[in-house]
Amino acid sequence: MPGVRLPDGRFRAAGGRANFTDDGGGGAKVAISMSSAEGDEFRVLLDDVRFQQGGHAVFDGLSCGFPRGKITVVLGASGAGKSTLLRMIGGLTRPDSGRVLIAGQDITELSETELFSVRDRLGMLFQGGALLDSLTIFENVALPLREHTRLSDPDIADEVRRRLEAVGLPDVDDLLPGQLSGGMKRRAALARAVVTDPEIVLVDEPFSGLDPVNVRRIENVLVDLNRRLGITLIVTSHHIASTLRMAYRMLFLADGSAIYGLPDDLLKSSDLRVTEFLSAETQETWQPKSPTPPGLRLASRAPRGAA
């Protein structure tokens, strides 16, 4: 089975291996660029990735690409491997075999030390992406700058304010995470994930547990980060309405492999796994069974004891 199946055949995968074009580097570690027939340039690429966990193949020859400067949303049932995929791109999980290319560099060959410089290009926001409870919001966002740069305090202050304003949190510098609502905390965590100007940002389930208003806010922040800063965003989500609004491409993970395409392609897909997933999730999103959607109850709860 080919690694990537495309409804419109735009992305070809032959014999489970992606179709690479040599950048002309020539050496053993050739810089690889891969583009679709449409001209999408893939900034992140998985090539025939296999990965087992507890005797179960999470990825069974997965090949997929993530276009540079665009938003790709990764969908799939719980346990399909969405978080694992992000961890693999972030160099936190190594595949059993296959390649994971970031800007043409195969990170599966790198040592832990070498991985540091790759991670510098990445911003990661994982589920429950904890802000440190004992630090103010300002200090939380400043932390990556203090750790990774030699910026002066006034420069750090400027940068932090700029980021917090960009996510719509201009007045929370001195508050502790516990004093913010769930949606505000998530926006602050996003500000922290992008404060060092990463070119690729990985975001795991940014909408889970949020009410519709906060879903829209987070969505707008993500779209804005992408448009204004040209960040390549890879977002996992269950939220179909948001996904359809923000995704340039969608990647649906199932059975260790992936189906990739335009949001429209996936909506029109005749693959039973896709149609079942989309219809179930759409009902969940658009036809809440209880009068008060769970997200609203969650948001009105006192924001204490956060991660």
Ligand SMILES: Nc1ncnc2c1ncn2[C@@H]1O[C@H](COP(=O)(O)OP(=O)(O)O)[C@@H](O)[C@H]1O
């Ligand atoms: N640390 C782990 N130990 C054992 N199994 C794991 C571990 N992490 C993930 N898995 C397994 O890998 C598969 C993919 O998990 P995950 O990436 O968390 O899925 P998703 O994010 O799509 O819900 C699941 O079958 C899960 O049980």
Ligand SMILES: [Mg+2]
């Ligand atoms: Mg997950």
